[in-house]
Amino acid sequence: MPIQDVDLIVVGAGQGGVPLAVDFAKAGKRVVLFERKHLGGTCVNVGCTPSKAFLASAHNAGRARDAAKIGVHCEITIDTRAIMRRVNQIRRDWHDGVERKLSGAGVRVVMGEARFVGERTLEAEDITVRAPIVLLDTGSNPACPPIDGLSELPYLTNETFFDLEDLPKSIVVIGGGYVGLELGQGLQRLGTDVTILETGSRLIPREDADATEVIAQALRDDGVDLRVGKKASCVARGDKLCVRLEDGNELETDAILVAAGRTPNSEALDCAKSGVELDERKFVKIDVHMRTTCEGVYALGEVAGQPAFTHVAWEDYRRVKAVIEGGTRTRDDRVLAYSTFTEPQLGRVGMNEEEAVRKGREVRVVTYQLEDDARGTEWNLQRGFYRLVVDAKSEAILGATLVGYEAGEIVHTILAHMEAGSTWRVLERSVHIHPTFNEGLPSLARLLV
Numbered sequence: 001m002p003i004q005d006v007d008l009i010v011v012g013a014g015q016g017g018v019p020l021a022v023d024f025a026k027a028g029k030r031v032v033l034f035e036r037k038h039l040g041g042t043c044v045n046v047g048c049t050p051s052k053a054f055l056a057s058a059h060n061a062g063r064a065r066d067a068a069k070i071g072v073h074c075e076i077t078i079d080t081r082a083i084m085r086r087v088n089q090i091r092r093d094w095h096d097g098v099e100r101k102l103s104g105a106g107v108r109v110v111m112g113e114a115r116f117v118g119e120r121t122l123e124a125e126d127i128t129v130r131a132p133i134v135l136l137d138t139g140s141n142p143a144c145p146p147i148d149g150l151s152e153l154p155y156l157t158n159e160t161f162f163d164l165e166d167l168p169k170s171i172v173v174i175g176g177g178y179v180g181l182e183l184g185q186g187l188q189r190l191g192t193d194v195t196i197l198e199t200g201s202r203l204i205p206r207e208d209a210d211a212t213e214v215i216a217q218a219l220r221d222d223g224v225d226l227r228v229g230k231k232a233s234c235v236a237r238g239d240k241l242c243v244r245l246e247d248g249n250e251l252e253t254d255a256i257l258v259a260a261g262r263t264p265n266s267e268a269l270d271c272a273k274s275g276v277e278l279d280e281r282k283f284v285k286i287d288v289h290m291r292t293t294c295e296g297v298y299a300l301g302e303v304a305g306q307p308a309f310t311h312v313a314w315e316d317y318r319r320v321k322a323v324i325e326g327g328t329r330t331r332d333d334r335v336l337a338y339s340t341f342t343e344p345q346l347g348r349v350g351m352n353e354e355e356a357v358r359k360g361r362e363v364r365v366v367t368y369q370l371e372d373d374a375r376g377t378e379w380n381l382q383r384g385f386y387r388l389v390v391d392a393k394s395e396a397i398l399g400a401t402l403v404g405y406e407a408g409e410i411v412h413t414i415l416a417h418m419e420a421g422s423t424w425r426v427l428e429r430s431v432h433i434h435p436t437f438n439e440g441l442p443s444l445a446r447l448l449v
């Protein structure tokens with residue numbers, strides 16, 4: 001097959017690849033985009049979109065149960081088929097939207113797994129294309145932990161979970177990270193008996209220990225059997241599935257969900273053929289400007305080892321585009337924020353105390369408990385706290401950890417202050433609306449006065 005020359009090749013229809021392909025095509029460039037599975041990548045098909053649609057049902061059930069504490073008694077009937085039908089409709093709509101965006105812009109989409117066959121030259125489905133600019137946005141896949149017998153069993157991952165029509169009666173979730181906690185709590189709230197196994201000594205070790213403890217307690221109160229510091233050694237099939245733990249205990253379960261980290265999708269690319277180097281963990285090596293070791297080849301998102309969030313991969317696209325156009329944006333010139341969508345949520349922005357101290361900053365740290373909060377009291381949503389980390393000398397806000405109701409929304413106020421370069425004193429003198437959860441933020445800053 002002759003090699004076809006185009007202006008841009010994108011590998012992976014994820015969060016960064018799609019908008020770059022669309023921008024180039026709209027500017028009249030010839031663009032080929034390879035995608036091996038589904039347009040829209042992880043977020044739209046098997047990540048954020050279906051998981052948050054699923055959690056919308058689960059958290060409504062949780063809130064309806066909690067309403068009894070303020071005198072509203074609800075009878076809850078869970079229609080799992082309706083829930084999963086809705087989840088699937090939403091992700092199909094979003095997937096179709098991506099398809100329309102690409103075809104509307106004139107991007108040539110090739111459904112197939114692409115691999116390098118030469119410098120900036122890729123092949124899939126009998127099509128070989130070459131371009132001066134190549135963008136790798138191939139993301140990651142769920143990792144399979146080394147547990148005896150696991151690979152022979154039909155375990156679930158985020159790739160298959162949302163295809164379920166019915167939810168299992170019981171499930172063991174392997175992995176107490178963001179995905180395991182969100183889906184674990186969601187399942188429990190929809191009537192499944194959930195056990196979560198986490199091998200580490202605590203959940204999400206990158207977060208403050210007391211923050212993760214609030215989330216852990218909320219899950220336990222929902223009925224989740226949370227086993228921290230516990231490792232599965234083998235799994236087997238009897239009448240049910242059996243998970244044996246290293247401490248000798250056994251768990252009988254109807255299903256297993258593996259949420260134990262991610263592996264970058266780099267192997268199939270055969271990067272060496274184009275001089276694109278991988279690091280020791282198989283992430284594509286990029287410099288600060290997101291350039292790989294091959295001129296003209298860029299990488300972004302999870303395959304490049306960037307923080308594993310949709311808004312990061314999307315923002316990466318704007319960086320790559322600016323660099324291609326001669327700009328100087330870098331891979332991390334942003335204030336990073338994210339949230340876990342458990343209930344309560346954990347909203348994080350910037351550095352926590354441990355990270356700031358590790359970077360040699362002299363810090364002041366204050367914490368405001370939601371049990372003292374007006375809105376929290378009125379709504380019986382007093383679980384959690386807000387914590388602010390500031391630079392002791394410049395008074396700049398370095399970061400915040402918010403645990404509480406919709407903390408993933410509220411944290412944006414701090415994000416905006418950080419982007420604007422304001423100090424904690426600006427936050428302190430801001431008069432927020434009473435009574436709102438946001439009102440707790442100036443109260444938090446006031447603890448520094």
Ligand SMILES: Cc1cc2nc3c(=O)[nH]c(=O)nc-3n(C[C@H](O)[C@H](O)[C@H](O)COP(=O)(O)OP(=O)(O)OC[C@H]3O[C@@H](n4cnc5c(N)ncnc54)[C@H](O)[C@@H]3O)c2cc1C
Pocket residue numbers: 011012013014015016017034035036037038039040041042043044046047048049051052112113114115137138139140158179265268269300301302303307308309310311312313341
């Ligand atoms: C259950 C779950 C929930 C999540 N929830 C959130 C959330 O609430 N908020 C948030 O910010 N993030 C969330 N994330 C993370 C987020 O989904 C990812 O960080 C984001 O989708 C990564 O985008 P990406 O562009 O790097 O890659 P992806 O979106 O994974 O896209 C990569 C694409 O490349 C394709 N591909 C791979 N190799 C090849 C090849 N050789 N040839 C052709 N195509 C290839 C893949 O099929 C895929 O479609 C969640 C993740 C999971 C698993």
